[in-house]
Amino acid sequence: MAYYVIAGKLTCLNTTHALHIAETLSLRLPNFHYRRILKSDYDWPIWLDQLNSTNNWHETCCPLAWKEVGQMGGKPHLIGNLGHFWEYCFDYYGIQSWLSKTDLEKIKADDALMHTSGNKTSSEPQKISVTDANTHPMLELVIYELQQLFSPSTLEIKLYDANIPDDEDTDVFMLETLESYQVSGKSSPQSIVLVSTLREALQNCDVLIVLGDYRRLHSAFRKNTTNHENLGKTLISSRLPDEAADDWLNRCRLNMIILADEINSSASRSLKVILNHPGPICFNASVLMEYCTQIRLSNIVAVTTDEGLSVISTIAHQVDRPVEHFWCPAVWGFSGIMSFVGVACTPLTQVVIQPYKRSLKTKESSKLPKGEIVVEIKFVENLLKTEELFYEELEHRKERELDILQRPPVLAKVRALASLLKLWFAEVVTDEIISLGVCSNGAFRFPPGVCFSQPVSLNEKRIWEPVASLPLTSLTQRKVADIVLQVEGHLKNFGIGDRLR
Known part of the structure; x- marks a missing residue:
């Protein structure tokens, strides 16, 4: 998914026109998301110079458009000035727009009023x-x-x-x-x-x-x-x-x-x-x-992503891959009492060379490219020798860490909390999946009305919902069933879950 960015000056009519088109597309297309960056006449050249230095661009026009592929805040891919943005919209969406100067002035006045009332979104906590x-x-x-x-x-x-x-x-x-x-x-x-x-x-x-x-x-x-x-x-x-x-x-x-x-x-x-x-x-x-x-x-949510973050380095050591190539594994269960980290289903990115057909016939002295470098997503399950040995090493490492620190580790918890807040109060709701303790709705066969850690995503109403369509391995299904069986006694003893039964 691509996220578009429109940056420009508050007083620029071209910026107003570009934002109007982006807003129209976002309302009509389900996968079109954008964010705006508006600067004053004084701040614009300073900000633009910093942007050019960071990305090795040489842009001088206003407005400026680019897209970020994969996730918001990712590597920017330049689209260009207003003319390039019009050409891009026409090629991809077949859209054209003509607005009179009077209409643009009215829209610009509305944008300026919104900007002066506060740059942050209404969802940002005070x-x-x-x-x-x-x-x-x-x-x-x-x-x-x-x-x-x-x-x-x-x-x-x-x-x-x-x-x-x-x-x-x-x-x-x-x-x-x-x-x-x-x-x-x-x-x-x-x-x-x-x-x-x-x-x-x-x-x-x-x-x-x-x-x-x-x-x-x-x-x-x-x-x-x-x-x-x-x-x-x-x-x-x-x-x-x-x-x-x-x-x-x-x-x-x-x-x-x-x-x-x-x-x-x-x-x-x-x-x-x-x-x-x-x-x-x-x-x-x-x-x-x-x-x-x-x-x-x-x-009401419980942060559980830290359990997954804390095992990434151990996974990387086991399969001999860089830590930055791993995604966070899913955390299942009643965290703090009984939970399961799905290590085998952890995705990781890997750079591979995809050869062309001609690479089998071309001579070694040929200067033509024989393939292209692509990024593939694989699962740790294919790289782990035995999961039992991994979980034994993981438990040993946790005990050793607790012995040395004399307290529970906190860095993973802080990072997980920051990631949760960033997603929950983002300007644009993304489809990113994280592990979080939320009120169960019966997905993955967890009892409803009880907080269980599971993969969730944020819907349009900014409510965390379990990703019920996520496929589970047979091991994960067995572990989830065992967890439910083990915690049922605690739920009955303390009357938890009765409210929604």
């Missing part, structure tokens, strides 16, 4: 709240990503942490918190506000990001200094569970019920809740779906 702000190691990274994705001048980030002592001087604590961000140089403290109650965090909030640590409690660690004595430090070799499974899930359930009650009483109906924490993330999202009655169930 206020984002983050819970457990003082306890989670990835908070600074999350704040940095938020301010990279959205306009810092209008974005307000509210931080809330229930673990702040009641006798703590809030003003002093806020000053220390903001000072730490300023020293780190990763964020703009002017847009960060510390709130003392969950109600304040939810009022006038567009997006709620739930962090925190909901892992199962453990007793004293069993220590092992083998092969590390010379380093002078002790690593954790294993953890001894100190909390029964039902007690653990009930503790998480009670926390989510408290959050759901506050959402019902203080939040707007359009609030989007994103869970991105270690622990039973799909279970917690399911509890929120059960008890949140004032917001849409489709607005």
Whole structure:
């Protein structure tokens, strides 16, 4: 799929005409998507010079059109100025357009009014709240990503942490918190506000990001200094569970019920809740779906793509391919309790030489091209020797990583959260497929009304829907059936899913 870009000056009638045609095509053709870049007369030459330097172009006209193939923001392919754009539209779509100068002036006035009212789309969030702000190691990274994705001048980030002592001087604590961000140089403290109650965090909030640590409690660690004595430090070799499974899930359930009650009483109906924490993330999202009655169930999601991102390097090592050639594998199941990463179905791109027929007959001294270089999409299943050995190595690597870090890894979670927000609030809805914990509608034989991680895509109403047409391997079907069978007991014990049954 190609995404078109029309760039020009606000005061240019040619830019107005090109945007009018692009808008008409986008309304009539299902696969025509475009975005506009409008600059003032002062900013246009500076911006155009930077664009030419980046792409090695030599364009001077206004407007300028190009297309990005595959995904928005991809490599630009130049179409040209207005005349080239007209020729392109006529060749591909058979469309011609004539507008009088008076009509163009009216359209330009409307465009200028829209531009002055704000460059960002109405879907872009204004206020984002983050819970457990003082306890989670990835908070600074999350704040940095938020301010990279959205306009810092209008974005307000509210931080809330229930673990702040009641006798703590809030003003002093806020000053220390903001000072730490300023020293780190990763964020703009002017847009960060510390709130003392969950109600304040939810009022006038567009997006709620739930962090925190909901892992199962453990007793004293069993220590092992083998092969590390010379380093002078002790690593954790294993953890001894100190909390029964039902007690653990009930503790998480009670926390989510408290959050759901506050959402019902203080939040707007359009609030989007994103869970991105270690622990039973799909279970917690399911509890929120059960008890949140004032917001849409489709607005409650659990970030699970990080499970797929964290295994890409292991896959690349196994099949001896560069990491950048891999797509993210699908994540299935009740993440945080029982999930499955479909490694075998992971796509990867591979550059191959496709020979011409004449390559069999031409002489070696011939200067004619004997083939062309093309990019093919293959699956890891054909390159893995045995999946069992891969999953064993993967589990060993996770344990070793946890022992070294002394905490769950956070980089994959931050990256997954940023990708989710970028897609959810993009100007144009794409057909990209990601793994996400959403309210099941019965697709892939998951019980309806419960949060399960599965491949989803964003529809025209910006609602995440399972890609039910996605073909499954026999192994994935067995794993999904096993997961459903294993978690049914937890669902019945805690009454999850009853709301939609």
